[in-house]
Amino acid sequence: MNSASEAFLFNYLNNPSPTGFEAEGQKLWVEYIKPYVDEWHLDNYGTAYGVINPESDYRVVIEAHADEISWFVNYISDDGFIYVIKNGGSDEVIAPSKRVVIHTDNGPVTGVFGWPAIHTRRGKSQNPPTTLENIFIDVGAKDKEEVLKMGIDVGSVITYPDPLIVLNDRYYVGRALDNRIGGFCIAEVARLIKEEGVQLPYGLYIVNSVQEEIGLRGAEMIAARIKPHAAIVTDVTHDTNTPHIKTKVHGDLKCGAGPVLSVAPAVHNTLLKIIEGAAKEKGIDIQKSASSRSTGTDTDAFAYSNAGVPSALISIPLRYMHTTVEMAAKEDVKNVSRLILESLKKIEYNQNFKYF
Numbered sequence: 366m367n368s369a370s371e372a373f374l375f376n377y378l379n380n381p382s383p384t385g386f387e388a389e390g391q392k393l394w395v396e397y398i399k400p401y402v403d404e405w406h407l408d409n410y411g412t413a414y415g416v417i418n419p420e421s422d423y424r425v426v427i428e429a430h431a432d433e434i435s436w437f438v439n440y441i442s443d444d445g446f447i448y449v450i451k452n453g454g455s456d457e458v459i460a461p462s463k464r465v466v467i468h469t470d471n472g473p474v475t476g477v478f479g480w481p482a483i484h485t486r487r488g489k490s491q492n493p494p495t496t497l498e499n500i501f502i503d504v505g506a507k508d509k510e511e512v513l514k515m516g517i518d519v520g521s522v523i524t525y526p527d528p529l530i531v532l533n534d535r536y537y538v539g540r541a542l543d544n545r546i547g548g549f550c551i552a553e554v555a556r557l558i559k560e561e562g563v564q565l566p567y568g569l570y571i572v573n574s575v576q577e578e579i580g581l582r583g584a585e586m587i588a589a590r591i592k593p594h595a596a597i598v599t600d601v602t603h604d605t606n607t608p609h610i611k612t613k614v615h616g617d618l619k620c621g622a623g624p625v626l627s628v629a630p631a632v633h634n635t636l637l638k639i640i641e642g643a644a645k646e647k648g649i650d651i652q653k654s655a656s657s658r659s660t661g662t663d664t665d666a667f668a669y670s671n672a673g674v675p676s677a678l679i680s681i682p683l684r685y686m687h688t689t690v691e692m693a694a695k696e697d698v699k700n701v702s703r704l705i706l707e708s709l710k711k712i713e714y715n716q717n718f719k720y721f
Contacts, residue, residue, distance in 0.1 A: 366699060370556065373397045374549050378529040378539055381466065383435030383522045384453050384578045387411050390431055394548055394573050401555040402571065408590055412583045414572040415555060421568035423714050426596040427554060427705055428584065429547030430577030430663055433540065434687055436523040438467065441513070445506035447476070451497070452522060453578030456687050460500045463689065467504070467523050469516030476504040476523075527689040535695060536620065542691040546681060546698060547599040548573045553702040554709070563706070566714035567594075577663055584666035588674065595636060595675045595712065596667040597705055601693070602627075602654055602680035616654050618682050621694035623650035624701045625680040629660045631668035633675035635718040640677055643707040649700050654680070675718035679704060 366374075373393070382390030391413045395405055402415030413431070434453035441447055447467075451457075461480035466473045478500055486492045493499055502523070506512045529539035537546065555571050557563070570591055574583035577600075588596075602625050605615045618625055626640060644651045659665045660678050668676040681701055684692035 366553070370553060373552070375529050377549060378537075378541060378545055381468070381524040382431055382433050382541065382545065383468075383524050384432040384576055386468070386522050387431045387575045390545065391573065391575075394431065394552060398552050398555050398571060401559040408587055410583060410586060411575045412572065412587045414570050414587065414591070417555070417558060417569040417571070418565060419568055421714070423567040424570055424591060424593045425567050425709065425712060426570045426572050426591060426593040426667065427551045427709070428572040428574060428596060428598045428663055428667070429551050429600065430544045430575070430583065431548055431573045432575055432578050432583075433524065433543070433545065434578050436465075438517060438519050438521040438523065440519070441509045441517070443509050445504070445508045445512050446479075447502040447504065447512065447517065449497070449500065449502065449523065454687050457497045457500050458495050459688050461495060464526055465502060465523050466526050467502070467517050467521050469521055471516030474504055474515050474517060476502045479503040525689045531695075532692065536692045537695060537698065538690055538692050540689040540691065542683060542693050543601045543686055544577065544599075546693055547601065547701075550599055550681070550698060550702045550705065554705050557702065557706050563710065565709060567712070569709065574663055581663050581666040584663035585670065588667050588670035592671050593667070593674055595716065595718065596664070597636070597640070597677050597679060597708060598662055598664040598667060599679045599681070599701055599705065600662040600664075601683040601686060601691075603686060604682040604684045604692075607684055618652050618654060620682045620684060620692060621696055622682070623652050624697060624704050625652045625654050625682055627654050627656055627660055627664070627678040627680065629656035629664075629678070630658070631660055631665045632677050633668070633718055635720070636675045636677040639711050640679065640704065640708045643711050644704055647703070647707050649704050649707070651704070652682070
């Protein structure tokens with residue numbers, strides 16, 4: 366990673382990109398990849414993609430998703446407090462006392478998730494559980510009318526402002542590493558292809574999809590548009606070696622121990638073996654994870670599209686997913702980009718992904 370790449374990473378991760386409102390983040394991503402691709406496009410709902418060798422009739426996708434979890438304003442009380450619903454898998458348990466940004470046509474409005482002081486919560490009957498129904502936002506307004514004058518209304522989207530930091534020179538820490546860190550990785554693949562003079566015998570589509578957090582919707586749409594012959598998806602998965610997580614249930618995965626390759630019904634075994642071979646050949650440490658049904662990622666959307674697309678999933682281990690302190694090892698981020706690139710080199714034009 367060079368200094369320009371790292372500057373892009375921080376700029377991109379610190380920019381809000383909530384599900385359904387990814388435009389500003391997508392602009393940053395497109396501007397970064399433009400020098401490394403032959404052309405770029407945007408679909409109707411905002412999925413962005415760059416293409417290398419667009420003239421080829423054989424198409425391979427590398428993909429990540431661009432959206433982050435957030436909240437919607439759902440109800441404004443007469444005394445000016447704001448109640449919310451989830452936009453994606455937001456966690457109400459972490460909300461109390463967090464600062465927020467409410468995005469309006471008049472510009473951003475700062476607020477806080479309020480919470481009653483511990484002194485007022487004596488005894489079990491007086492200790493309110495943290496639920497979606499009782500968390501609320503305070504913007505310092507005296508009543509509903511003042512809230513509305515700020516430009517806040519039902520449907521206004523809400524994000525956290527927490528910036529990306531580096532912890533112990535080893536980890537990236539911030540909100541929305543799920544999965545803009547993956548978007549960074551595939552952008553880096555495009556840069557490396559250009560700077561290292563890699564010649565691919567097929568068309569490569571570098572795809573940053575929208576709306577993954579509410580059901581893989583962006584990937585569904587773009588898979589139908591591109592009609593790829595193969596897809597390598599990158600997302601995040603859980604570092605299971607932190608307190609309160611059972612490795613016997615969730616697998617044994619660690620930040621810093623390498624990219625995670627998934628074994629799942631949606632993962633095509635031939636493509637998986639190509640990736641494993643690339644990792645072994647280049648000395649890239651990998652970890653393995655098993656999914657009994659779906660992977661829960663855009664891999665599923667690509668795999669089951671267009672009568673079946675050979676697909677695979679390379680994940681970055683992540684601590685504290687869907688919080689504002691998501692943690693990923695810098696070494697894993699670098700190795701995911703390198704593993705994707707080395708895997709692409711091993712895919713041939715008109716590759717036959719035989720089932721047996």
